Amino acid sequence: MPVNYAKRRRSFRKLCKAAGADSALVTNETNVRYLTGFTGDSSFLWFDDKREWLLTDSRYTVQLSQECPDLELISRDSKINIWQLAARTLGKAGTKKLALETHHLTKQNYDQLVDALPQVTPVPTSGLVEQLRAIKDKSELATIKKAIAIAERSFAVIRSQLTEQQTEIQIAHNLEHQIRAFGGSRCAFDPIVGVGKNGALPHGRPSADSRIGDAPFVLIDWGAQYDGYASDLTRILVTARISPKLRKVYNLVLQAQLAAIGQIRDGAKLADVDRAARKTIEDGGFGKRFGHGLGHGFGLQIHESPFLTPTATGVLKTGMVITIEPGIYLPTWGGVRIEDDVLVTEDGFEVLTSAPKEIDQCVVSMC
Ligand code: ZN
Ligand code: ZN
Numbered sequence: 001m002p003v004n005y006a007k008r009r010r011s012f013r014k015l016c017k018a019a020g021a022d023s024a025l026v027t028n029e030t031n032v033r034y035l036t037g038f039t040g041d042s043s044f045l046w047f048d049d050k051r052e053w054l055l056t057d058s059r060y061t062v063q064l065s066q067e068c069p070d071l072e073l074i075s076r077d078s079k080i081n082i083w084q085l086a087a088r089t090l091g092k093a094g095t096k097k098l099a100l101e102t103h104h105l106t107k108q109n110y111d112q113l114v115d116a117l118p119q120v121t122p123v124p125t126s127g128l129v130e131q132l133r134a135i136k137d138k139s140e141l142a143t144i145k146k147a148i149a150i151a152e153r154s155f156a157v158i159r160s161q162l163t164e165q166q167t168e169i170q171i172a173h174n175l176e177h178q179i180r181a182f183g184g185s186r187c188a189f190d191p192i193v194g195v196g197k198n199g200a201l202p203h204g205r206p207s208a209d210s211r212i213g214d215a216p217f218v219l220i221d222w223g224a225q226y227d228g229y230a231s232d233l234t235r236i237l238v239t240a241r242i243s244p245k246l247r248k249v250y251n252l253v254l255q256a257q258l259a260a261i262g263q264i265r266d267g268a269k270l271a272d273v274d275r276a277a278r279k280t281i282e283d284g285g286f287g288k289r290f291g292h293g294l295g296h297g298f299g300l301q302i303h304e305s306p307f308l309t310p311t312a313t314g315v316l317k318t319g320m321v322i323t324i325e326p327g328i329y330l331p332t333w334g335g336v337r338i339e340d341d342v343l344v345t346e347d348g349f350e351v352l353t354s355a356p357k358e359i360d361q362c363v364v365s366m367c
Contacts, residue, residue, distance in 0.1 A: 001138045001139040001142050001143075002139070003037060003140075004137075004139075005035060005036055005037050005068070005070075006070065008034060008035050008132060009035050009036075009045075009047065009052065010193070010272070011013050011132055012024070012026075012035060012128065012129055012132060013047065014126065015125075015128045015131065015132070016099040016123075016125070016158050019099055019123055019125050019128065020097060020123050021088075021097045021098060021099035021123040021125070022049065022095070022096055022097045022102065023046065023047060023048035023049075023093075023096070023097065023098050023099070023165060024045075024046070024047060024094040024098065024099035024100075024125075025044055025045070025046050025086060025090065025098060025099070025100055025101075025113075026044060026045040026046075026101060026129065027044050027100075027105060027109075028101050028104040029041050029042075029043075029103060030301055031101065031104075031130070031133075031135075032044065032045050032054075032345060033130035033216055033228065033300060034132070034133055034300060036054065036068045036071060037068055038054065038060075038063070038064055038068050039058075039063075039065050039067060039228065040056075040063055040064070042056070042058045042060075042082055042085055043055060043056040043057075043064070043082070044056075045059060045071075045168035046089065046090065046093070046095075046118065048093065048095055050349065051072070051093070051193065052070075052071050052072065053071065053072050053073070053074050053089065054068060054071045054072070054073050054074070054301075055074050055076070055082060055085050055086055055089060056073060056075055056076070056082075057075055057076050057077075057078075057082070058075055058076075061073060061075055061126060063301075067119075070209060074089055076183065078265055082354065083112050083113055083188065084116075086113060087113055087116035087117055088114070090117055090120065090343045090347055091116070091117055091119075095117075095120055096119070096121060097120075097121050097123050098119060098120050098121070098122055098123060099123045099125045099128070100113070100123065100124060100125065100287050101125060101126075101128075102120050102124035102125060102126055103126040103127060104171070104203075110122075126213055127305065128298050130304060130305050131305065132304070133299055133300065133304060134297055134305040134306055134317070134320055134341075135318075135319040135320060136317070136319050136320070136321050137176065138298060140229065140299060141319075141321070141343065143226060143227050143228070143229040143342070144229050144231065144298075144299065144321055145227045145228050145352060146183075146227070146229075146231055146232040147184065147188070147223070147224045147225060147226040147227075147231035148224075148233075148341055148352050148353055150179055150182045150183060150184040150224040150225050150226055151179065151184075151188075151222060151224040151231045151233055152233070152353065152354065152355050153178070153182050154175070154178035154179045154181075154182055154222075154224065155158060155175070155220070155222065155355060156177055156231070156355075157174075157178045157330065158171055158174050158175055158220075159237060159364055160239065160240070160324070161174070162212060162364050162366050163212065163366055164211065164212050164213030164232070164239070164366060165211055165212070165213065166212045167206075167207065167208050167209070167210060167211050167212075168193040168194065168195055168206035168207050168208075168210045168211075168218075168276070169193070169206040169207060169208045171191075171193045171206065171208040171212075171213035171218075171220070172190070172191040172193050172222075172339055175187065175191045175193075175220075175222050176191070179225075181222045182224075182271055183224050183226065184224035184225055185225050185226060185227070185228075186224075187222065187223065187225065187226050188210055188222075188223030188224055188225040188230035188231060188232060188298075188302050189223060189232075189271065189302045190205070190206075190219065191206065191221065191222040191229075191306070192204055192205075192206070192222070193206040193218065193219070193220050194206075194210075194218065194219040194220075194269055194334075194335060195210045195211065195212060195214050195215045195217075196210075196214055196215025196216070196217070196218070196333075196334045197215070197220045197331065197332055197333060197334050198210055198219075198342070199217070199218065199219030199236075199328075199329075199334045199335035199336070199337075200329040200330060200332075200333070201246075201328065201329050201334040201335070202291075202292055202329065202337070210325060212239055212366075213239070215239075215334065216238065216239060216240035216241070216242075216243065217236050217237065217238045217239060217240075217246060217333050217334060217353075218236070218237050218239065219235075219236055219334070219336070219337060220234065220236075220237065221233070221234040221337065221339065222234075223298075226348060228284065228300055229299055229300060230298045230299065230300075230301070230302045231298075231341060232298050232302060232323050232339060232341060232354075233339050233341065233353055233355060234325055234336070234337045234338060234358065235337075235338065235339075235355055235362065236250065236337075236338070236362050237358075237362055237363075238359065238362050238363045239363075239364055239366060240357070240362065240364065242359060242360075245333070246336075246359075248340035248357045249286070249328050249330070249336050250336050250338075251359065252280065252281060252284040252286065252328065252346070253281070253326055253327060253328055253336045253337065253338050254338055254357065254358075254359070255280050255284075256275060256276075256277040256278070256280035256281045256284075256290075256326040256340050257324055257325075257326050257340070258276070259276040259277055259279075259280045259323050259328065260273050260276045260294055260295075260308075261342060261349060262276070262355065264278045264316060264322075264324075264342055264344055264348065264349035265316065265344065265345070265346070265349065266316060266317055266318040266344060266346045266347070267316065267317075268315060268316045268344075269312075269314075269315050269316075270306055270307070270309070270312035270313070270314050270315065270316065271306045271308075271309070271310055271311065271312050271313070273294065273295075273308055273316070273324075274293065274294040274295075274308045274309055274310050274312065275310065277290075277294050277326040278290060278294070278310065278326075280326075281326060281328060287327045287329045289329050289330060290326060290327060290329075291318065291329070292327070293307055293309035293310075293312075294308040294309070294324060294325065294326055295306055295307075295308040295322050295323040295324045295325050295339075296308065296322065296323055297320060297321065297322050298321065298322075298323060298341070299321065306320060306322065306357065308322065308324075316344045317344060317346055318344055318346050319343075319344065320343075320344040321341060321342070321343050321344070321352070322341075322342055322344065323339050323340070323341055323342070324339070324340055324342055325337055325338065325339035325340075326338070327358050338357055340352075340353040340357070341353045
């Protein structure tokens with residue numbers, strides 16, 4: 001699906017105007033990609049009312065002319081760096097009030113640029129492109145759905161091939177292999193594979209010493225990257241009889257997840273959605289065992305705006321794609337987290353992920 005980058009830049013321009021700027025320099029690599037389609041690095045986007053320039057170097061001129069044919073390129077040679085090119089170019093352009101992505105700039109780079117442009121008034125901004133990125137357009141949604149499909153297919157394969165002897169790290173490698181085999185570019189992040197109590201570490205690293213057969217269940221948190229976009233899921237696979245404790249903890253997490261998903265709609269407060277899950281877990285007696293936020297937006301980055309936490313102040317908006325991932329972690333026993341990807345719609349939600357999640361569906365009969 002073709003992407004309308006010019007439309008994205010128009011939206012960004014409006015935000016910059018509202019912030020009091022008549023021009024902007026976008027220096028964050030992901031934001032440059034979102035606004036232009038350029039997939040390389042070390043390149044900045046500058047624009048004012050009349051002109052749009054990509055500042056880059058000679059390595060990227062061919063790639064840029066293919067990926068961003070509608071933008072004028074200004075290329076540096078190896079004698080100057082990108083910041084010096086920006087200072088030189090903007091000085092000549094006569095720019096006056098310049099929006100800068102202050103939250104992505106080091107003090108050194110900011111000072112270097114501002115000191116070299118005495119006639120320019122810097123307009124510090126924070127999170128303007130991220131604000132746009134939080135709302136996914138049709139092409140982004142199609143890409144995210146593909147990233148989800150690849151992740152789910154890959155998971156189905158590793159699930160069908162599970163054996164007692166496999167180590168956490170073998171499963172993580174196999175996931176990466178399947179994701180690439182199904183057309184993904186890579187994992188969206190290093191997969192988490194936690195057998196038994198290893199699953200109680202929300203961001204544990206897979207180990208070569210822990211085997212599937214060491215405990216009755218394993219937590220797997222994985223995602224695929226496709227055309228720059230991520231997916232992000234977590235499932236528990238049960239490899240032995242379901243103990244009453246596992247059934248109880250699992251069903252409480254599932255109930256919490258469904259309660260939160262039920263709150264999702266345009267205008268819902270982020271903190272209220274988090275609250276719905278947290279209250280369910282608290283009422284079930286495990287409040288202290290759910291220590292992280294409920295979920296996050298994702299897209300070109302695995303964690304991006306909005307963030308669903310108890311203290312979040314914003315609201316959900318139509319077109320946001322978020323994870324809902326409550327968990328209960330008992331250090332000596334294990335962790336249960338269930339994570340799905342959900343699209344916010346005007347009157348509710350659409351759950352984009354479809355891997356089975358009733359506990360009886362998570363039981364694997366191993367080869
Ligand atoms: Zn995850
Ligand atoms: Zn996540």
